[in-house]
Amino acid sequence: MIIDTHCHLDVDDFADDLPQVIERAKAAGVGRIFIPAVDLKSIDALMRICRQYPGYAFPMIGLQPEEVKEDWQEVLKAMRAMLDRNLQSSDPHVIAIGECGLDFYWSREFEQEQLAAFEEQVRWSVETRLPLMIHCRKAQNELLAILRKYEQTLPGGVFHCFTGNRQEAREFLRMPRFALGIGGVSTFKSSHLREDLPAAVPLNRIVLETDAPYMAPVPYRGKRNESAFIVEVGKTLAASYGVTENELARATNENVAAIFGPSIKEF
Numbered sequence: 001m002i003i004d005t006h007c008h009l010d011v012d013d014f015a016d017d018l019p020q021v022i023e024r025a026k027a028a029g030v031g032r033i034f035i036p037a038v039d040l041k042s043i044d045a046l047m048r049i050c051r052q053y054p055g056y057a058f059p060m061i062g063l064q065p066e067e068v069k070e071d072w073q074e075v076l077k078a079m080r081a082m083l084d085r086n087l088q089s090s091d092p093h094v095i096a097i098g099e100c101g102l103d104f105y106w107s108r109e110f111e112q113e114q115l116a117a118f119e120e121q122v123r124w125s126v127e128t129r130l131p132l133m134i135h136c137r138k139a140q141n142e143l144l145a146i147l148r149k150y151e152q153t154l155p156g157g158v159f160h161c162f163t164g165n166r167q168e169a170r171e172f173l174r175m176p177r178f179a180l181g182i183g184g185v186s187t188f189k190s191s192h193l194r195e196d197l198p199a200a201v202p203l204n205r206i207v208l209e210t211d212a213p214y215m216a217p218v219p220y221r222g223k224r225n226e227s228a229f230i231v232e233v234g235k236t237l238a239a240s241y242g243v244t245e246n247e248l249a250r251a252t253n254e255n256v257a258a259i260f261g262p263s264i265k266e267f
Contacts, residue, residue, distance in 0.1 A: 001031030002234055002249050003256045003264070004227045006099070006133065006160050006181055006209035009035050009057065010045035013213040013224055022053060025227035029249075032256075032264060033057050033227050036099040036133050036160075038064035040075055043082060050092035058264070060133050061086070062098035062121055065114045066106075072117045080124065087128065095260050097125045098133025099160060105137040114139075119146050125157070126150055131177075131259050132157030140168060147175055156259045161185075161211055165192065166200035173205055179255050181209040184217035184225060187236045194240045203241055203251045207259070208233055 004025070014021055025033065035046040035057055043061060050057045061083050063075055086094050100121040102114050125132045134157055136143045147154065156177025162169065163185045172180060180201060186193040197206065208230055210217075216225035217232040238248040256264055 001253070002029055002208060002230055003032040003034070003253055004030050004210050004212075004230050005034045005158060005207045005256060006036060006183070007033050007212045007227050008038075008214075009033065009049050009212075009227075010042055011213060014226075018049070021226050021228075022056070026056075028228035028231050030227045030230060031056075034060060034095065034133075034260075036060040036064075036096075037062055037079075038099065039067040040078055043079070047092060054092060057092075058095045059092055060096040060098045061094050062096075062100035062133065063117055064099050065101050065103040065118065065135055065139075068110050068114045068117045070110075070113070072110075072113050076117060076120055083124070083128070094130065095264065096131045096133045096157065097121050097128070098157075099135045100132065101135035101160075102139035102143045103135060103137040104139045104142075115142065115146070118143070119149075122146060122150055122154070125155060126153045129155050131155050134159050135161070140164075140171065144171060144175070151175060158207055158209075158259065160209065161215075163191075163193065166196045169196065169200045173201065177259065179205045179207045179259060182206050182237060183209045183211050183233055184215040184221070184229070186240075187217040187232055188221065189218070194236065197237070198241050203243070203248070204255055206237070206252060207255050208237075208252050 037043045046059050050059045158181045159172045160181040162180040210230050212225035216223050220229050238245045
């Protein structure tokens, strides 16, 4: 069994065939799917899916950096209220804060707001002991500067969709209890990850993800991504690390359990 630690099952791309998507994932050996929030409206949708597939789909709550605008404080206040209610209820329990982080790829218009919103969610992680699901693009230095302030008290997390080089990987992994989330980009012909990951990242510091419906792996590149395709990521990384696919699955599942809790791994 494989765990997909990052999949946007709540988006419109899956509205017409979600049951079939889930069945294909299960048939491919995907034993768990983690669904991140990106904004307020996404939370209700992903919670419905997690209730529909209890023990299979697991929710995360956070504000994605590209969604940070002038009203970020009001949005986070509402999200925190949802989170607190969830932690005291029998709802599908939130397993992480995310996806949150920093993204300066397209614009720095809301740079200060992003920095403040991310740090607030880092504090949530410390307070609730829930790990972080982190989105970082063109903002590694700023992001790590915030995380290092809380290094001793953070429970850990995942640097989602890692596509950087060896030095960037080493910088991220100086944060204890964190792993890199590796997805379809690792299968692209142009990707250096197949060489850089084994050279710089121990197998006990990676987890698998799809980020579906985005960034489908080869041989599905250009199509809608889905959790079943994570098998291709597993095959690629197993070959890169010189282990069997089963060994890779076991190792990455152990890493998920270490970050998100052992009950997540029980299939």
